[in-house]
Amino acid sequence: MIRQPANLLIGSALLIFIGGMALLALFWTPYEPAAIKLVAKLKPPSAQFWLGTDEFGRDVVSRLMTGAVQSMTVAILTVAFAITVGTITGLIAGYTRGLVDRILMVFSDALLAFPGTLLALGLMVISGPNKYGIILALGIAYSPSVLRVVRASVLSAREREYVEASRVIGNSEFATMFRHVLPNCTAPIVVLATSMFGWVVLAESGLSFLGLGVPPPAPTWGNMLSAARTYIEKAPWLGLAPGICISMTLLGINLLGDALRDRFDPRMEQR
Amino acid sequence: MNAETSRPLLDVRDLRVTTSNGHPILHDVSFDVEAGSIVALVGESGSGKTVAARAAMRLLPKAITPVSGKILFEGNDVLKMTGSEIRKVRGAEIGMVFQEPMVSLNPAMTIGAQLVEGLRLHEKLSVEAARARASEMLERVKIPNPEACLAAFPHQFSGGMRQRIMLASVMLLRPKLLIADEPTTALDTLTQREVMEVMVDLTRTFGTSVLLITHNLGLVAQYAKKVFVLERGRLIESGPVEEVLHRPKEQYTRTLIDALPKRDHGRVPPAEAAPLIEARGVEVTFSGAGNMFSTAEKKLAVRGVSLGVRPGEVVAVVGGSGSGKTTLGRAMLGLLPLSGGDILFRGRPMASADRAAARDYRLQCQLVFQDPYSSLDPRQKIAEIVGEPLIHGPKLSGREKAERVSDILGEVGLAGLGDRYPHALSGGQRQRVAIARAVIRNPAFVVADEPVSALDMTIQKQVLDLFRKLQENHGFACLFISHDLGAVSRVADRIVVMQQGLIVEEGSVGQILDHPQHPYTQALLEATPTLGLAA
Structure with a gap:
């Protein structure tokens, strides 16, 4: 087990690095990420091109930085979408029970019956390959799992006596739900959100790999990874660079997620 | 008793136990259990009595370790035994009954499988x-x-039956020593007596010694021969029960003895007046667990109860588990749908009340819960919890609110603890928070649902005294629900006895305690632990 402060420190350092890279890319990159220079194709890492160049002679560092912007936006927006939709529906389903619960659960079970990526794939075909299509498709594909988790913790939280105490005080059902039930369900939501961030980066890579992600020439880590496949023996740096970026992001977000969950839970304070 | 100096069955010598970071839990504690006798280990929660008993079976959590001293069981040091040696002692030689009968049996196994499991483990x-x-x-x-x-x-x-089943499973192996860790704390008065009687009877038949761990001196007086009193990990007094209980040497022991319920005649019953709140022929039905294919079995929890509470009056509702007393309390607060009858608040029937009247009723009536551990939101600070009811009712500025909160916290003896979280408070302190939350809006009517039964005897007394003081200062009417006639006699004006959803007897505290008419009331009274000593 990594100790608490180390958790927070390493996690935030990694994310600040990745986030800084993305922010910087909005203003400056070493080269134009889309500039094709065929004379310099498949160059290994050197002083001129820090992480080498790809099959069209484009600078990998520049593409990685621009790709970070794309991947981060997609991941953040998708997670936000899935968490929001899933939490609201899960809260309603778990708190009201009865008919509403049953209807919501039938829908979510139906969605869960498809593999997430396959469902996203189907939705992508409808929306066409663009950034917002991916966000919507992945968001819809992932929200049922959020609904499940939130509903389960709401079911246990709503039976606690402090929920009844809130009603006795005179709080409305709505206030009880948001003030006493939801805050006590945040731990699993935070954990889910952080791991989902990872799934989304991977799923986006997967979709790009299948040619349904963010359309080229705009770089994302996913389509960089998929393009690198062909040159895996000749130019391994092409695949390693985005792969390491994805891993670092996932590690960072998971460490930070753990640290945040413990920080937000007052009961953990003294340990 | 024979004067022969045979060595005791269990002999704990200078046991010192600390946590892994060196914080001491037991300071050189010595006690012994003679063969065939019942010995009590007494103290409040946190006094280390459970740790002492668990050490005898080497069942301590990893973070807690004995550092010096001896635990001799039949002359062998338990602390020096190997893993397989100690496993032979556990169960077969020393049995243990836990406090929580609801969780100490495996819910996924039949009773038979669990009983047979232990038996076949130790005997072919x-x-x-x-x-x-x-x-x-x-x-x-x-x-x-x-x-x-x-x-x-x-x-x-039920809880009492489970505890007896637990006892059966432990006694099946005929252990020489039975460690009973607060075996009846979670049970109501009548069931407590049943379990204790069965336990004493059975251990006497088998010649098993008992180490009874409890905070209740009433039980000690009734059943034990010898008593050891622990305070914060130190043994402060020990000796034969008659001596310790009647001539205690230490202040702490005296506090424990004072905590036993005593009659109080200080209350002046409020003047005759129209009832503030009144239940008229109230019926509450619970439908059992049904599903789409079967109609659920219906169960009447309260079967036509009529009861009025006058302004400023404290009415106690007493009965065993399942008597419907809690259901009645919730129904009077409008928290449960009635299947018959009506609730009248200030003379107005609530079934047909308009919105404003219903809102007024809801805001004027408050509830104090039984379990102080689950009735406070773990994510709110104490000041937030206590101040939350002020959102409703008359508008107050932030400063006025903060003042009210700190006033009421001072009144319940928690001044300065407003920015703590509930987990940092003890059970008694938490219950004070729950009481503060209930009275901060000056309600007209408070239902207290077993507010002290989850607490130690000494804490019970403090909380009851506080409750009484607040009731006198604020003058709210109160429905005080309890299974313990002893606790009730401290606070109530009038007692209502319930059994199986019906009121079987009601009268003033004096009438009920001195001249109980109904056999159920008599049984309840008889089971209430007092300092009457074992024969």
Whole structure:
């Protein structure tokens, strides 16, 4: 087990690095990420091109930085979408029970019956390959799992006596739900959100790999990874660079997620 | 008693236990249990009594370790035994009954499987022979129809029955020593007596010694021969029960003795007046667990109860578990749908009340819960919890609110603790928070649902005294629900006894305690622990 402060420190350092890279890319990159220079194709890492160049002679560092912007936006927006939709529906389903619960659960079970990526794939075909299509498709594909988790913790939280105490005080059902039930369900939501961030980066890579992600020439880590496949023996740096970026992001977000969950839970304070 | 100096069955010598970071839990504690006797280890929560008993079976959590001293069981040091040696002692030689009967039986196994499991682990027996032994033991602990019980699951039994089943499973192995860790704290007065009687009877038959761990000196007086009093990990007093209880040397022991329920005649009953709140023929039905295909079995929890509470009056509702007293309390607060009858608040029937009247009723009536551990939101600070009711009712500025909160916290003896979280408070302090939350809006009517039964005897007394003081200062009417006639006599003006959803007797505190008419009331009174000593 990594100790608490180390958790927070390493996690935030990694994310600040990745986030800084993305922010910087909005203003400056070493080269134009889309500039094709065929004379310099498949160059290994050197002083001129820090992480080498790809099959069209484009600078990998520049593409990685621009790709970070794309991947981060997609991941953040998708997670936000899935968490929001899933939490609201899960809260309603778990708190009201009865008919509403049953209807919501039938829908979510139906969605869960498809593999997430396959469902996203189907939705992508409808929306066409663009950034917002991916966000919507992945968001819809992932929200049922959020609904499940939130509903389960709401079911246990709503039976606690402090929920009844809130009603006795005179709080409305709505206030009880948001003030006493939801805050006590945040731990699993935070954990889910952080791991989902990872799934989304991977799923986006997967979709790009299948040619349904963010359309080229705009770089994302996913389509960089998929393009690198062909040159895996000749130019391994092409695949390693985005792969390491994805891993670092996932590690960072998971460490930070753990640290945040413990920080937000007052009961953990003294340990 | 014979004067022969035979060595005691369990002899704990200078036991010192600390946590892994060096924080001491027990300071050189010595006690002994002689063969065939009942010895009590007494103290409040946190005094280390459970740790001392668990050390005897080497069942301490990893973070807590004995650092010096000896625990001699039949002359062998338990602390020096190897893993397989200690496993032979556990269960077969030393048995243990835990406090929580609801969680100490495995819910996924039948009673029979659990009883047979322990028996076959220690003795080579065929399944049939083991089952026969198990069924015989269940009969001894007075479980009706033991054969059917073997095939049943724990959730089908009440708390008292589970505790007796637990006792049967432990006694099946005929241990030489039984450690009973607060065996009846979670049970109501009547069931407590049943379990204790069965336990004493059974251990006497088998010649088993008992180490009784409790905070209740009433039980000690009734059943134990010798008592050891622990305070914060130190043994402060020990000796024969008669001596310690009647001539205590230490202040702490005296506090424990004072905490036992005593009659108080200080209350002046409020003047005759129209009832503030009144239940008229109230009926509450619970539908059992039904599903789409079967209609659920309906159960009447309250069967036509009429009860009025006058302004400023404290009415106690007393009865065993399942008597419907809690249901009645919730129904009077409008928290449960009635299947018959009506609630009248300030003379107005609430079934047909308009919105404003219903809102007024809801805001004027408050509830104090039984379990202070689950009735406070763990994510709110104390000041937030206590101040939350002020959102409703008359508008107050932030400063006025903060003042009210700190006033009421001072009144319940928690001044300066407003920015703590509930987990940092003790059970008694938490219950004070719950009481502060209930009275901060100056309600007209408060239902207190077993507010002290989850607490230690000494804490019970403090909380009851506080409750009484607040009631006198604020003058709210109160429905005080309890299974303990002793606790009730401290606070109530009038007592209502409930059994199986009906009121069987009601009258003033004096009438009920001195001249109980109904046999159920008499049984309840008899089971209330007092300082009357064991014969």
